[in-house]
Amino acid sequence: MKQLSFLLLILLLSCSQADNKAGKKEIPQQNIALLVDNSITMLAKDFKPNRISILKNALQKIINHKKENQAFSIIVYAGNSYLLCALTKDKNQLLSAADKIDTGILKLRPGTNFSNPLLNGILSLSSGFSNKSMLLFTDGKENVSSYPLDIPLQELIRNNIKVNTVIVTPKDFKIEPTQIDYEGNFIFEKTKVEPFDYSQPKKISSITGGVLNTLHTKEELLKFDFNKLISESQNQKKVNRKTLSQPENEKLSAVYHEIELVNDSLAIRFNQPKPSH
Template sequence: MYIMKYLSMLFLVLIVSCNKADTNITPPKKPQQLPQENIALLVDNSLSMIAKDFEPNRITVIKNVIKNIIDQKKENQAFSIVVFAKNSYILCPLTKDKNQLLSAINNLDAGIMQLHPGTVFSNVILNGIRSISKESGNKSMILFSDGKESTKSYPLEIAVQDAIKNNIKINTVMITPKDFTIMPISIDSKGEFQYQKLKAEPIDTIQLKKISIETGGTFKLFYTKNAIQKFNFSQLLSEKGNSNIKKIPSKISDGKLNKIYREIEMSNDSLAVIFNR
């Protein structure tokens, strides 16, 4: 009798212990969803980008760099691609689709003979903002170029301040040879470019550095094809921007800024006819 009573008590204790243990089981954690990263790639399509001092030329080297960036993209990363000279064109709207992005990259140099001659940073930055500003998540740009602005359009500070307003950091990447350039100087009767080897002049980095510093981005300067190909752009994209960027009241009214964006949108529409032939 005593043994039966003892066994009953022990059985009751075991049941209570098991029930208590069940209540302490921690439910499995749901996988954390990463915020979307929206990245605009702004690519110089001015005539100097076909210079042959970066073999086979500067624009092809940049195309291959961007292909690597897309090949290594994360699931939460979406990209747009904007080409520019004096004006600019959204070659590929914001997308996570690798195939769509890689197809656009194959046409990356199409703008060299389609866009207006020159180099302007304000136009392409504003177009880049258009391509990503309405999306939720983190926003940034990488601007690839081989030099400074050679002509004027909208004031650069308007574009930079609007990037800051939209919490968009701009990383800038400059490529330039150190010793000599091999620049296109003319076109022969067959429509082929003729090149001349010239001594490289000191490069002006002030504008691109300023764009990066003021928006919390990073400036990178590459003198060789090998150096830019070895650089870890995935790490650059993962770097957090400076959160202490000072937002200065814009010198332009919202009405005038909206007018500029409408002008850029109309330019995109007109260029689409040429690029989509």
């Protein structure tokens, strides 16, 4: 009798565990590439101490408050781009990389190029199965060209990757570096802000189904609600798919190969220890 009771108890426990497992729904992983502007204008002092430092703080906040199912990669870009951190859910690894997001300002090519980091972001998300998106931070329009913008846009649509964009720009006056003195120090100049050219960032986000936000102050950037933006983007719809041409597979493979080669070559420069003073 005791043995029968014991067997019944084991059977009941087994059924209970099976019911619990069946009741738990696995939350799909969110794979997100963070694209961070490293152009020289990110040294502007209108966001004290400068734009890149405040953006670094905002990224650290995003990482510290990330959900368990969120995996990030980090790409820094200017005239070209570099994969600073491969796709991972490891918070410590991401924070270590975020601490270095300003190191590309003098290591990357001058200017701002959107096609390059978008393609690098697609590569970084290739290990993720689904639920992919990007968050593009920039303070200006593209002024350096590499690959036609339609190439990454078509790839983003084909891979169902949304690009959410955050514009970082002051409202009234900007304090940007304009020259370098004989000692190698930047000279800053305060000038009136011109109307921002939204054409390219708006095209990138609208075609891929993302949202576009503009942050005008240091306080707005530090209070930026990342997960709210992700929720908003889920309700966006893609448009203008038919206006984009599909690149040839051979050409596309060559482009991705070039991006990977640049990542490998820049790794040497980015991994050099900081000089001691």
